[in-house]
Amino acid sequence: MRGANGPRRSEVLDEQGESIPAPGGADSWTTADPEAGAGAAVTLLRALIREACVNDGDPASGQEIRNVRVLQRFLSGVPDGALEMQVFESAPGRASLIARVRGTDPEAPALGLLGHLDVVPVDPDGWSRDPFSGEIIDGEVWGRGAVDMLYLTAVFACVLREAALAPERPRGDLVLLAVADEEAGGEYGLHWLLREHPGALRVTEVLSESGGMRFGDHVAIGVAEKGSAGRRLIVRGVPGHASIPYGAQSAAVRLGEVMQRLALFEPAIQLGELWSRFVSARVSDPRLAERLRDPVRLDAALGELGGIAGYAHAISRVTLSPTVLRAGKTHNVIPGKGRIDLDIRTLPGTTDEEVDELLRQMLGELADRVEIRHLRGWAATSSPTDTPLYAAVERAVTAVSGAPVVPNMAAGGSDARLFRELGIPAYGFGLLGPSWSYERYREHIHGHDERIDTGSVGLALEALRRIVRDRIG
Known part of the structure; x- marks a missing residue:
């Protein structure tokens, strides 16, 4: 499907009836209020957590269609023609959402924001709170997927919406790739999409997960995976x-x-x-x-x-x-x-x-x-650090955090490798607060009591805005 879904409005409700505010007004592309945008991203994150799209590797699990619907509602206030949305199902309920803001220059970069919608299973006995409540406790959003990687998927969606609501189109395309099945290898997600619908995924560079944690005084950005x-x-x-x-x-x-x-x-x-x-x-x-x-x-x-x-x-x-x-x-x-x-x-x-x-x-x-x-x-994959996108990430992260960037290799894997295999540079993005050492990051990913502070969501949002303006604004 193409265009907006549902009525045009400035407010969207999640499944629990809570408001998901729009991230800024019509001029938010250039003058977005960081606090308002962060609030929208946090509310959207909570809604995504509550859908409990748990992927245990069984083909019938995941049911990412629920989180696709959350994103569709969030993006529904965009005027017709400003945003193209397509939903693809590789199997019943195994859905991915591709949303594109088209730029004015076909020769300009097409920046892909690659986020996944599924989460790994939980052992409820190991959690001190409901793992799918999306509660905010002491400034932290609790729930499975908060760090891996629903907070980034929410941030990606917010910046895409800002671009779609802006009074002027960007120079290049901005594409949200919200995919299924990353946690089980991507056969029902990005693998299938690249095989069956490659045209819908046309991008020239990609940002995804596995970045933003602190290595000493530096912020790590992923450039390689084992x-x-x-x-x-x-x-x-x-x-x-x-x-x-x-x-x-x-x-x-x-x-x-x-x-x-x-x-x-x-x-x-x-x-x-x-x-x-x-x-x-x-x-x-x-x-x-x-x-x-x-x-x-x-x-x-x-x-x-x-x-x-x-x-x-x-x-x-x-x-x-x-x-x-x-x-x-x-x-x-x-x-x-x-x-x-x-x-x-x-x-x-x-x-x-x-x-x-x-x-x-x-x-x-x-x-x-x-x-x-x-x-x-x-095979292991890597992207060079001499690309325009990496330079833009470096500038943005340093400007927002005040810390230098260090490229790193992920010990695990992500969907980003599939774009690297096609020769498309892909980087593990993120910007977490100063207390987020690599050890803390690893403790929360796939661990008990997963949660992320709202301040880190705001940092990632502001850094991404700068990158998008730099590359296609």
Whole structure:
């Protein structure tokens, strides 16, 4: 569908009947009130949280159509012709929203704002409040998805609406890509959209998640993500009655031997330019920084990094994490087959052949008795830091926060990689408050009691406004 949906109005109601205020008036593109805009983004965030679009990997889960409807209501006050909206469903309820403000110059950049609408499951027993209430407590919005990444999706929608309500069209396109299924790999979201409706996603540069946290006195902006090279290791033994274990060849025991080797194995350290910049931003002690830049001494120094040591370990090498172990079906039968599933995260440039060789090195003399099968994966991706968009992000974030920017690599993955694979620069954006260290950021993503302060929502909103004006205003 194209154009606005519903009546033209300056106020939209969420499912609970609460007002979602418009972010500024008709001239908000150039003179938006930061406080008013932040209030709209916070109210929209709360509405998105309450829809509980939980994605557990089952094709019927997610039901992101509910959050699509929230965004449609929020954008419904835009005059006809100022905004093009399309809803795509890859399966019943698995909906994504593409909303575009067209610019006046077809040669100008088309800036994509990529946000996802789904959230990961919760364990209610681990939460001190209702994980889908969207409550505001002491200036913080509580709920699953508050940090990952509904606050940014709300900020993206607010800036898009401001652009659509402005008295003049921007020079280039501004596109909201609010997609389904990011948390389970994107097969019902961006993967499907790029395959089935690539024309609707026409952008030349992209901002998404995985940025804005503080590395010391710097603000991190994501320019790269590790790849995924999942593997299944199959071991075989000889089944038999468990009452006679002498001389048995149990697949369970062989799994244990493989697990022991995995626990002791460390892939080679590989340090690149991003590593050095991470150390410079995060480590103030010159002696510790020197040790961290030395591959021989790095591991001995990791423990001195405190809560960020795990991240530092992850981005300095390929990592192998056993996640699923299975052998046997009943307690009185020696299993004849077992398996270990590995989550393997790779650095840029790592090939599938190199991953398989790494596993053979780990297995040693066991390699001939273990079958290696490939699971789903993708290559590591990165975007250069010499693009106009990255420069605009750097200027905006520094102007709003007063802090310099440092490019970083995400240990996990996001939908942004799909645009990088197409040669489109994509960056992990965000701007969180000074107390948001990387450790705090990681604690809240997929964790209990997820929440974000309203001040950080306002910072991200103001930084994004500056970027959009810089690139297409």
